[in-house]
Amino acid sequence: MSQQRQGSTPGEADGVPAFPDLPEATIARLPEYLRALHHLAETGAETVSSEGLAAAAGVNSAKLRKDLSHLGSYGTRGVGYDVALLIDQIEYILGLDKNRAVCLVGVGNLGHALAGYAGFASRGFRVVALFDADPKKVGERINGLAVQHIDDLDRVAAEEGIAIGVIATPPGSAQAVADVLVAAGVTSILNFAPGVLSVPPNVDVRKVDLAIELQILSFHEHRKASLTALPGGRSAEGGNQEAVGS
Amino acid sequence: MSQQRQGSTPGEADGVPAFPDLPEATIARLPEYLRALHHLAETGAETVSSEGLAAAAGVNSAKLRKDLSHLGSYGTRGVGYDVALLIDQIEYILGLDKNRAVCLVGVGNLGHALAGYAGFASRGFRVVALFDADPKKVGERINGLAVQHIDDLDRVAAEEGIAIGVIATPPGSAQAVADVLVAAGVTSILNFAPGVLSVPPNVDVRKVDLAIELQILSFHEHRKASLTALPGGRSAEGGNQEAVGS
DNA sequence: CGCGATTTGTGCACGCCTTCACAAGCGCCT
DNA sequence: AGGCGCTTGTGAAGGCGTGCACAAATCGCG
Ligand SMILES: NC(=O)c1ccc[n+]([C@@H]2O[C@H](COP(=O)([O-])OP(=O)(O)OC[C@H]3O[C@@H](n4cnc5c(N)ncnc54)[C@H](O)[C@@H]3O)[C@@H](O)[C@H]2O)c1
Ligand SMILES: NC(=O)c1ccc[n+]([C@@H]2O[C@H](COP(=O)([O-])OP(=O)(O)OC[C@H]3O[C@@H](n4cnc5c(N)ncnc54)[C@H](O)[C@@H]3O)[C@@H](O)[C@H]2O)c1
Numbered sequence: 337m338s339q340q341r342q343g344s345t346p347g348e349a350d351g352v353p354a355f356p357d358l359p360e361a362t363i364a365r366l367p368e369y370l371r372a373l374h375h376l377a378e379t380g381a382e383t384v385s386s387e388g389l390a391a392a393a394g395v396n397s398a399k400l401r402k403d404l405s406h407l408g409s410y411g412t413r414g415v416g417y418d419v420a421l422l423i424d425q426i427e428y429i430l431g432l433d434k435n436r437a438v439c440l441v442g443v444g445n446l447g448h449a450l451a452g453y454a455g456f457a458s459r460g461f462r463v464v465a466l467f468d469a470d471p472k473k474v475g476e477r478i479n480g481l482a483v484q485h486i487d488d489l490d491r492v493a494a495e496e497g498i499a500i501g502v503i504a505t506p507p508g509s510a511q512a513v514a515d516v517l518v519a520a521g522v523t524s525i526l527n528f529a530p531g532v533l534s535v536p537p538n539v540d541v542r543k544v545d546l547a548i549e550l551q552i553l554s555f556h557e558h559r560k561a562s563l564t565a566l567p568g569g570r571s572a573e574g575g576n577q578e579a580v581g582s
Numbered sequence: 583m584s585q586q587r588q589g590s591t592p593g594e595a596d597g598v599p600a601f602p603d604l605p606e607a608t609i610a611r612l613p614e615y616l617r618a619l620h621h622l623a624e625t626g627a628e629t630v631s632s633e634g635l636a637a638a639a640g641v642n643s644a645k646l647r648k649d650l651s652h653l654g655s656y657g658t659r660g661v662g663y664d665v666a667l668l669i670d671q672i673e674y675i676l677g678l679d680k681n682r683a684v685c686l687v688g689v690g691n692l693g694h695a696l697a698g699y700a701g702f703a704s705r706g707f708r709v710v711a712l713f714d715a716d717p718k719k720v721g722e723r724i725n726g727l728a729v730q731h732i733d734d735l736d737r738v739a740a741e742e743g744i745a746i747g748v749i750a751t752p753p754g755s756a757q758a759v760a761d762v763l764v765a766a767g768v769t770s771i772l773n774f775a776p777g778v779l780s781v782p783p784n785v786d787v788r789k790v791d792l793a794i795e796l797q798i799l800s801f802h803e804h805r806k807a808s809l810t811a812l813p814g815g816r817s818a819e820g821g822n823q824e825a826v827g828s
Numbered sequence: 829c830g831c832g833a834t835t836t837g838t839g840c841a842c843g844c845c846t847t848c849a850c851a852a853g854c855g856c857c858t
Numbered sequence: 859a860g861g862c863g864c865t866t867g868t869g870a871a872g873g874c875g876t877g878c879a880c881a882a883a884t885c886g887c888g
Contacts, residue, residue, distance in 0.1 A: 355808040361875060363801050367794040371776055394778035398877050405837055413836040414884040430797050431804030449695040459793040499803050524799035530617055532640035540802045542795050547705040548613040549788045551676050553770035555609050556786045557745050558677030562601045644847055651867055659866045660854040
């Protein structure tokens with residue numbers, strides 16, 4: 337009710353707590369901090385300094401402090417951050433305490449691997465439904481979950497309260513599947529099919545394209561090769577030489 | 583004008599052509615332009631305007647023009663860009679004309695899917711070797727390629743000239759595998775295991791973490807939910823397609 | 829009780845990236 | 859041949875993110 341922009345503590349038992357608008361870059365790093373924190377917690381650490389956590393997450397310590405400062409003051413000067421408390425905070429901000437329901441569309445080569453992936457459940461998500469358009473796939477059970485026909489998506493999504501959908505179909509079907517998901521009320525999509533999806537502005541799309549990742553790496557290979565080729569004149573590329581630098 | 587070494591065509595028979603240092607953000611988008619261009623080429627388009635290509639790639643047209651301008655002037659004012667020429671240009675810059683050899687380590691749930699993925703070959707990469715530490719997996723054939731023991735990685739990488747490695751092992755093994763790859767002369771790594779890899783500065787690492795992607799989506803779900811819970815006001819303005827590549 | 833060691837939180841400056849707006853260039857039509 | 863419409867390429871401005879450097883805050887200890 338009294339949600340002023342000055343609300344401060346998010347753990348507030350006030351129904352709808354103040355929601356800080358974090359920079360997008362910060363949001364993208366929070367999951368990495370969270371993973372590092374869980375790892376620390378398992379090793380028994382109770383507190384951690386910004387320096388230590390930054391190292392575990394692979395970032396600059398100043399950046400980490402600034403990121404964490406955006407979600408409130410949860411550190412103690414001279415001591416560090418309380419690991420358990422920080423985990424709760426980040427999980428709250430990311431909305432992971434909701435144990436969100438996720439559905440997966442396209443149980444092919446990749447979808448099969450995703451459906452059996454334990455890393456989802458351990459990080460705050462429940463895969464509650466699998467869909468495919470191929471009648472031969474429907475009924476197949478993966479990890480105790482039966483593949484359903486995509487025509488049932490609308491109904492199942494409503495029943496299970498699914499807000500996040502994962503697309504693992506061929507590129508040609510991705511837009512159609514996205515349309516089905518959106519029509520079913522899904523407002524977040526993770527897309528593995530190469531290509532651009534068109535969705536309403538209230539729907540968030542993130543894409544994962546392995547070929548793009550490899551092509552970026554390839555660029556740097558190309559760049560590195562052209563650099564090493566400059567001084568010597570060796571036409572590299574193909575023969576592999578040992579690591580230079582430290 | 584301000585640049586001194588510029589204007590060199592890629593097909594230059596000069597051995598080592600000038601290599602423009604593109605902004606990292608531009609590099610990350612080139613693969614998306616390339617995919618869109620291939621799609622256009624298949625539909626028979628000979629030229630495309632910055633507006634049209636930008637729409638196909640899901641970006642702003644000014645951004646696209648600036649990106650392309652970094653690799654030279656390959657457009658024609660009043661007409662647009664020559665599709666075939668631009669494809670060649672981008673593929674050259676990304677080093678895709680080399681048809682790079684890639685190896686995959688960890689033929690488990692995910693690795694199996696990756697090994698059978700046709701999207702690598704069609705986008706400029708050859709998966710030439712599969713490795714695993716499990717004796718039961720060694721010898722298994724996937725897509726005509728036999729799984730080899732990771733102890734052979736060093737030898738095979740040298741034979742095949744492998745510069746790019748993909749890690750699909752459990753997180754606990756990822757660092758050890760990275761060390762093996764680096765020792766074998768691999769200078770680019772795509773890592774699917776959650777966690778931070780430590781590698782020499784001349785080695786590039788890109789990571790793909792599905793849980794992170796979902797958690798970012800979860801944050802936006804949380805944000806959207808808290809907005810609709812507030813008294814009226816602004817409905818989410820939301821970004822369209824955002825792709826934050828690492 | 830006060831002091832020094834330690835670590836957080838942040839003001840600030842810098843550089844990168846995005847976006848706008850428009851002059852320059854090109855082809856086509858008259 | 860000349861003008862007109864279209865599109866590229868780019869200067870400039872603004873915004874965002876990063877990293878430095880330091881004051882403020884806290885704890886432990888004498
Ligand atoms: N396999 C990989 O390692 C890999 C890696 C990166 C990206 N991808 C991408 O992921 C997607 C899936 O790849 P894959 O190898 O699993 O392909 P696949 O052909 O093995 O599986 C696709 C599945 O989607 C189903 N499908 C097709 N149209 C559908 C529709 N309209 N509705 C519901 N289901 C439908 C098919 O029945 C099939 O089961 C592709 O876009 C591919 O480019 C795959
Ligand atoms: N399965 C998925 O959909 C999925 C999704 C996202 C991320 N991941 C990540 O990808 C990785 C692999 O996942 P998975 O489900 O395929 O696991 P998995 O257990 O099915 O497969 C792992 C494979 O790696 C092999 N391996 C283990 N140690 C090795 C070593 N030192 N050298 C070589 N090979 C070794 C194992 O023998 C096994 O075959 C994990 O880190 C996981 O977190 C998986």
